[in-house]
Amino acid sequence: MSDHAKIRLYVDHPLAEGERVALSRDQAHYLFGVMRQRVGDQVALFNGKDGEWRAEVVEAGKRAGVLTCLAQTRLLQPPPDLWLLFAPIKKARTDFIVEKAAELGAARILPVQTDFTNTERIRRDRLQAHAIEAAEQCGGTYVPEVAELQRLDQALSNWPEDRHLIFADEALVAAKAALEAAPAGEKWAILIGPEGGFSPAERDRLTALPFVTPISLGPRILRADTAAVAALTLFQATRGDWG
Numbered sequence: 001m002s003d004h005a006k007i008r009l010y011v012d013h014p015l016a017e018g019e020r021v022a023l024s025r026d027q028a029h030y031l032f033g034v035m036r037q038r039v040g041d042q043v044a045l046f047n048g049k050d051g052e053w054r055a056e057v058v059e060a061g062k063r064a065g066v067l068t069c070l071a072q073t074r075l076l077q078p079p080p081d082l083w084l085l086f087a088p089i090k091k092a093r094t095d096f097i098v099e100k101a102a103e104l105g106a107a108r109i110l111p112v113q114t115d116f117t118n119t120e121r122i123r124r125d126r127l128q129a130h131a132i133e134a135a136e137q138c139g140g141t142y143v144p145e146v147a148e149l150q151r152l153d154q155a156l157s158n159w160p161e162d163r164h165l166i167f168a169d170e171a172l173v174a175a176k177a178a179l180e181a182a183p184a185g186e187k188w189a190i191l192i193g194p195e196g197g198f199s200p201a202e203r204d205r206l207t208a209l210p211f212v213t214p215i216s217l218g219p220r221i222l223r224a225d226t227a228a229v230a231a232l233t234l235f236q237a238t239r240g241d242w243g
Contacts, residue, residue, distance in 0.1 A: 195224055
């Protein structure tokens with residue numbers, strides 16, 4: 001069998017040669033009921049910490065199963081130390097932002113409530129599941145943490161001094177040049193606002209902070225989910241791991 005199995009599965013379990021991994025009921029249903037795997041078949045496992053491992057099915061049942069790790073196929077490939085902060089929007093579009101953030105290489109995903117945010121609550125566990133599924137599908141070995149929703153002003157008040165924040169401001173131009181001119185550093189974050197944009201008070205506070213670089217995402221006003229993808233892509237191509 002090839003080192004890269006067609007089926008990839010995230011597991012919350014240590015991975016090492018000979019390690020036996022028990023499946024949850026949902027995972028067993030997916031592998032054995034949906035994908036029709038049997039004893040002796042092999043799948044790829046990852047846990048976000050130990051890389052990717054080729055594993056063999058040794059027990060298969062309708063509600064449970066066990067796999068044994070055979071060999072490591074990939075080392076852990078962490079993304080750049082990049083956070084994505086975004087204001088939650090409609091359910092499907094929020095799901096999209098989380099999925100694409102995981103695919104594009106965000107290390108942490110932080111929903112924030114701004115002055116114009118319409119959503120006051122999120123299901124963090126559901127969004128985390130979307131991040132896991134995205135990592136399974138895109139071949140990643142790292143899963144970004146989805147944090148609990150917090151107010152933007154609280155996030156800024158507790159902001160780490162050594163993390164530079166890229167603020168997508170629709171009033172500006174020259175995004176690539178602004179990113180290239182930003183101070184050197186390894187810890188970054190991107191902030192995407194809600195569908196109604198940032199309030200004047202939020203914009204004034206952000207532009208006054210020493211760790212913030214405002215950028216534009218082009219001459220057209222983007223939807224929040226499109227803006228998140230555009231900003232992540234621009235960062236990865238300019239400062240991230242696409243070079």
